[in-house]
Structure formats: structure tokens, C-alpha cells
Amino acid sequence: MKIIDLFAGAGGLSEGFRQEGYDILAHVEMDKSACNTLKTREAYYFLKENNLLDIYKNYLLANITREELYNNVPQEVLDKVIEAEISNKTIPNIFKQIDDVLENDSVDLIIGGPPCQAYSTAGISRDPDRMKNDPRNYFYRYYIRFLRKYQPKMFVFENVRGILTAQEGKVYKNIRRNLSNAGYKMDYQILNAKDFGVSQVRERVIIIGWKKDIDFEYPDFDLQIESPTIKELFKDLPKMNAGESVNGKGKYVLKKNTSIEGIRLNDWNILTQHISRPNNENDLEIYRLVVDAWNNEKRSLKYNELPSRLITHKNSDSFLDRYKMVRNEFLAHTVVAHISKDGHHFIHPDIEQNRSLTVREAARIQSFPDDFYFEDSRTAAFKQIGNAVPPLMAKQIAKKLKKELHQVNLM
Template structure:
């Protein structure tokens, strides 16, 4: 039976997630009705997170197998599939490949090397810098999926002079696929976060389908910075048919209408979570924060639709409370956070800190205590109030969230500090917790993260929002089920790749 026939007969499309991270794409596809058969992720904490969530209830040895971090440059497709227990022709077992391979190596390789890979599959061995993208393409070539989803940052449209998305499409076309790519913002798909990313869809051409991206479900007037970033990403697109490589795989994003429901705000996404204030009384110390203490949900709450979804996501239901509602210990900064206004960034925070310091100096002076500005005592006191960073050089280092707007983009840098997302509630005077970051990415409360606080922040910041992934997965499933001339599509046809 061909792959598409199996799906038409009720079989779930089988997904392999490459560069899987903690599983944002996997979760979206699982929620849309796909089966996650495996993943490759090199980070140990992220690999463990993926395993314990997507194989929960499985025997420990199965979870251990899926928990192993994998270096895709060292894993051959046949060996990887065998390790998962799949026998026979490896092309029989994977219907969809998803993932977001890093773009740096790809840009250094270029069109010629990629075409060489299409014709000579071992060519990647000659250029280790290009292994990541080349290995992704090798898995496509060997596993022959029906459909492909690739995600990356908007800058891939102009990375080192390369339109990487365009170049991927050229290679995939040579491998037998029809491709399109566009820019989608997750805030238009029910995610309480403004996050712009490139998404590329590809279907094997023997399916004879029309490529479509999902229709937005929500609307918000994006800040000007997001519009400008999109313009920068798109300004180098070349539609001149007389050039050697016109950019003809790009498709304009589906437009969000103002008549749609308003985007989910930061307040709607997190207001039902427990208030955190013990840090204001010295109750939180520096060091690794583990997820070993249950914080019950506040009682007698009226939940909005988003909060209900986060608590009742099918397969990841959570009713008692959360264990990862933990924050950083930043005692110098709590008083600064409390006085910052919504939308304030580091220059405003620096002014607040300087004013607090001057007030302390004046208070001490009234007690007869004065310090010379070049004294060690003065410098030490200032360090207790004022961050050391130049506000002219680091204007975007800090930002206080607006409660009535979606979150700004979460990045993997959350794993190092959380100043980019200072909580909107001045009474709590803190940066966001791990669970709040997960809420802004649309991970349900029953989704657990392996490791301690910093690795969890990094996993969340690196991930694709599951609701964004689900919107794409839903659309892809509709497309797969609308294939034209299905009766003519055979496994032999797919084998022409």
C-alpha cells in the first residue's frame, strides 16, 4: 500500500522531526492528528524533554531510546531508523519530515554544492561546514516523505547574500517536490506572542496538490518594528525573470483581517497563574532552580479560553498546579522593575535605577554619611542600584511587557537572562517564569521540561510555538487528503526521488 493510500484509509501521517528541540513542531502535529515516530536533537535536555512528552506511558527503555541526543552529521538515515526498530525499506515509514536546520552552514555551501548533493548523496562528506542542511536533504532523499515543513528566521531570505529559502526550494524541486515559502507571524494563529518566522512547505509533485498556507485566526496591529523587520527580509527578493535565479518560490503571507478575534494578550495568557512575590522578601536565592515544588492554581478562578486550553490540552491535561513557575533571583533589579512603565526598555530602566541611587545618596546625606564619587564605597553602593551596562550601547537589553498586548518574541537568550521579558505586573516586580514563557509559546501546562531553569528557558525560546505548528499541520493534512489522482500515486512513483 502506498503512503498516501494508507493515510486515505485512516492511517495517521507519520512524522520525523529533525533538529527537533524540545518539540514545538511535534506537539502541533500531534495535536493535528499525526503520529510522531522519532526525532533527532543534539541538545541532551531538549532531547529528553521531547522523549518524556511524546512517549509518556511507554516502557522506560523506549523513553531512553528516544532521549538519546543525536548528531545528525553522524547518523545515517538507515541506522537511525533501525535504532527506532523500523525494518525493511526505510522509505516506507516516514510520511512527513519537519524541522528547522540552522542556516549558517547552508549559506556557505551554496547552490552548486546542494545540486551536487542531489546528484551525489555522499558529497556532504567533503564539506563538514554544510553538514546540517545537507544532512537534512539527505534524510529527505533517503526517506522520501510525502510532505516537508521547514522553519527558520526571516533573515534566511538574505543570509550572507543568499536567499536560503529559495535555494532550498531549488534543490527540493530537483528531488521531486513542489515548494513554496512565506513569512508567518504566530500571533495571527492564536499564539500570545508576536513571532515572525519563515515557513517552507513542500509536497511530492506526484501528489499534484495546491500548496496553501494556513488562514489567520486572530488579528493585532503589529508594532512598527515587526513591519520594518519584514520589509528588510523581503527587500532583496528578486522577481526579475531575466536574472539567473529569480525568486519564484515566495508567496505573500495570508492577510489577517481586522474583523478577526483580537490576538491573545500577555494578561490573558498568564493571569490565571499563581502570583509570585516571595523574591521581594529574599525568598529566592541564586543558583539552579529545579522543578520540584508544586504551586497550586489559585482557587475559584474564571478561566478565559486560552487558559482553559493550556490546562486541558488533550494528552497534556493539568489540573492540580505547576512545578516550573520559577524565576531568576535578581535582587538589585526588583525595585527597578516595579517603577518601570509598560514598554520601557533599558534606557528608561537605567534612568529609574539612577534616580533610585540618587535618592539613596540623599537619604544617607541626611544621616551625615557622604561618599566621594571616586571612592570604593560610592562605587559599591552604586552597583547595588544601577546596572553596569551603557544604555546607549544596549537599548534593547531590557523590556517591560504590556499586559494588553501579546508578548514580544521569545529567544533562546532567555536561557542566559530574562530581562527581555519583565513581567507586566509591577507589584510582582520580576522577570517572567519558565511556565509563563511556555504559555507565551503556547506550550500547555501538562508539557514538562527536562533540566533546570536555564535549560528550560533555552528550550522554550528555541522552539516553534505549538499552536503555530498546529495551524500548519492542519493545513497540510487537508492538502494531503485533497490529493488529485490519488489512485495513480503509488509507492513506485514516490520512489522516483
């Protein structure tokens, strides 16, 4: 099935569908760093399919530049990545670029999730107008314009839970009505990534729609796949301190890690982006106290319980969970884009390392495979990871849809 990925980010959603054999025709994304990541991933797949993966590995080992990597890939492959903000002004040109890729072919499926800041609890709580005037409330309208233009059999629309209650439920009602007017039935479920093999508690609304003339029902995703704990997820990664990095020429401490199937492939031996941000001594002391509180008392340390010399924020009456650790014996809490600002909500559980998570550790929590490379800076990589749909979750959705579509003779 041929797919368009809208608001693609780093491509977590399309990565999962691609692993299930779907054909990604185009990714549309406005962030330059995310687009670079998408192009590098397209390069990876092209080189892999043509038995040229050593070129990609040489790029990860810094033996060749990104430009040299891309020079080994046909331009039409890289052109699948359309760097553009989706708006009334840009949509005609985006349509033209997609049409050039399509070459009179049809689109079977559209996937993607419009930016969710306008629906998020954090965004609403910070905005005095409760995000009512934020234009991102209406990005779903652009998504529907793509449905009207390309008439896919189905679509998958991902977002945060807040989309159901935004503006007292008006946003969701409008989405449903506009989709019906565009010729689609739809339904949704609130799905949790932890039930799809992802080492993270992450609830998201997954809307699935299909053309009204298709005999289809929302699939049953009661998969309950066991997810590896944080300890299992990290056990083959070398230890490091704050500010250290292993990128490209680093070594795993185990030859295999069979407990994280789908993340580190058996024949993959290049560890990249195991990069930890530096921290000041104040934060490092707080990190030690947070880890100690859990290890010794099995409790989360509140900000107002810190020694007064470590409290630097004026507000010590609210936002008391400023510092959180991921726990060895459990799954991680939700990875969000704020991880690009600081790592205080993602402290490593090993007190001897005393740091926040590395880029690779965060990517693993989101279930990105170790051969997936995030372009540009450490901050850009963290942002891409935090905004992504976990690929393993996307893969299971894609697998289930494939089975259901076979049953109604649409594949």
C-alpha cells in the first residue's frame, strides 16, 4: 500500500509502517532537522535494498560526509521528503510535489498527527486563553484537505488525549463532522505504547478512518505485548558520565541484547548517539538525591524536599516533580519534546553514572532501532525523539491494518 506521511517529524509512524512493507511515497514536514533525518533514513533504506549498506555505515563512522552519503542515493528518493509548513499558502505547491512523486499512481493510506501543543495539558495550562486562539487547533483541516485531494482508502491520525476535550469537545466534534463530509467514517481508541512492546507508558488517541463504501470496523488492538524493562533496554550500552559521548566508533558491552527485539538487530554493531548532556554540580547533586530516594525508600523526591542550598527556583509550592528518574525495574514515563530543553525528568537510574539519558537511550525508550540516525544537534535529536510516534507501536498498528484489509480484499 502506498502512503503519504503528513506532519511526519522524524518519521516514527512511517518507520513502523515501512517495517511492515508499506511503501512511503512522501513525507511532509516543516522542521529542517527532522527533514534531514527523514532523508538519511530514506538513504538507509535505499542502500540496504541495494546491498550498499557499507556506505551508510561509513557515514555513521564519520568516514564520509552527509553530502557524500546523499550523492550515493537517487535524487527522486531524497525528494520524497518535502520540507514545508502545511498552510493554505503552501498546500498547492505541496500537492504538486506529491503529484510529481506519484506519477499518476493512487494513494492508499494517509498517516500522520498534526502538532498537538494546542491540545496538550501542559500547553493549555501555560496559556491564559487555554489555547483557544492557537491556530494549531485547526491543523486537522489541512489533514482533511489531503484526504479530499487524494481519496485514500483509509487514514491513521495520531494525537494526544486532549484533542477529545479541546474547547469543551468542539474540536473533536468538528473533526468528526468534517471527516464525514469528506466521505469517511471514523472511530478512535486511546492506545498505550506499553501494550505494543514499547518500554514506555504513553497514551495517545489513534483515530482510524475509512471510506464510507468500505466494509470495515475499528480493529481490536488488545495485543498486550510484553515490553522490556529499562534495565533490559539499557544493559548492552556502555556506562558514561554526564557530558560524555559514544558516537559512531563506540562498542556495545554485549554482543547481543535479545530482550529488545526490533531495536538492536543481531548483525548491527555500530553504536551511535550515545551522547549525554553536561550538567552543573547543582543538578548532579540533585540527581544523586533523586536516585537515592528511590533506591532506599522507593519514593519520588519532591522539589521542596531538597536542601535549601539546591533550590534555585522561586516557586517551590507547585511543579514539585521537577526531577524524575526512569526506574530500572519498570517502564519509562512518557518521553516528550521537553527532553530537548533539559534532562531533569529523565535521570538515569544508575547512580554511578549520575546523569540524564543519552540520545540513544531516549530513542530506545521510543523504540527506534539502533540503526536509526537523528540528524543535526543533540538538542534537535532529543526534540525529534520526544515528538515521535514509537515505531514499534506504529508497526503493530500497520500489521493489524494489513490483516484487516486483506479480509475485505483491499490488499
